Amino acid sequence: MSTPTRLWDISPPVHEGAPVFPGDTPYQQRWAATISPGCPVNVSDIRMSPHVGAHADAPLHYDPTGAAIGAVDLTPFLGPCRVIHAIGCGPLVEWAHIAHAVDALPARVLVRTYERAPIDRWDGALAAYAPATIERLAALGVRLVGIDTASIDPADSKTLDSHQVIRRLDLRVLENLVLDDVPEGDYELIALPLKLTTADASPVRAVLRAL
Template sequence: MLIHDISIPISESMAVWRGQPAVAVTYVRRLADGDHATVSHLAMTVHTGTHVDAPSHHYVDGPGVDGLDLTTLVGPADVIHAMSAPALTGDVLSGLGIPNGAERVLFRTRNSALWSRSPGEFTTNYVGLTDDGARWLVDRGVELVGVDYLSVAAWDHLVPAHRILLGAGVILLEGIDLSGAAPGAYQLVCLPLKMAGGDGAPARAILIEGD
């Protein structure tokens, strides 16, 4: 069994969404200061790094992250390479060979290289789903979609693509690093923190290869 950790490390120097606060780590207690234990305090938005979006992110009455179905967050997933695509439109998705009946689809794009090339820098020039790409996935019954940047939706399609997917109950996995993931079938395990009513939550996400 081979495990690929597709989560990105949380640190004060990591890229965060434009206009949102940087990660801040402070210490409540610290061995280096003579305390009996180290206790760190972590401040960040729930949409930092590798995380899951819940419907309440875009719908007032939508379920929170604690209401997401665990059977969707764990199970077979297809890693699809879209390395030359400038955007994930419906037309582009049609040509990627996404298996019929795929339940969980993770897109590896040129974004994955950004995690190592410019880890602390946010860019709006990332590859994401357009609104018709989002509709394409909903029409095919995809239950979970992951993209290798801080949003599954392209910068110019942020709100419509999020609303189409979250409104259809699709779980969104954002901020994954697929730079080590070959195309193909894996088992995904992705468990967001159980924040009561949270509009999203950080998650440790892994892909398991083999049995």
């Protein structure tokens, strides 16, 4: 009997009270129908920002003429990836923080910055990518970058320099991952966005599978 392939669930829990970027719509749920003598099912009504929890940004998020998430190619969100640890790196993930693990990179890179991700609170001091780091990753063939914080840019940024690098180079991004229990190394990433035809982002159920 073969051993089952190990999966790492790298998505934070989504529920009322889950942290959101200040100003975003938090997760809210009510019951539109409940099981009763006259109703055979429970049906919920959910309202939330598509940036709650693990999510994929669409070009539309940072480019007024960019594609909605339902129109982007799914290829970057599925395939070999590398998890690189830059725990406690400070406000920006600089090249020096990840240079130890960039040989023969796959097309997807996820960076862990937290020892334990703050899944129960907003962290305004989150670590983000330095724009130059994304530039250098792209030059090595990376097509998707991910991070275990709420944004690839600092929380107070108004210029979104790293998002603009993503726009210019046509890369894809995953944010709000939970990499606490994932050893540094190579995996298969599965993090498909929903086919939301007019949305600026989509929740994903991001998992890693052992190669």
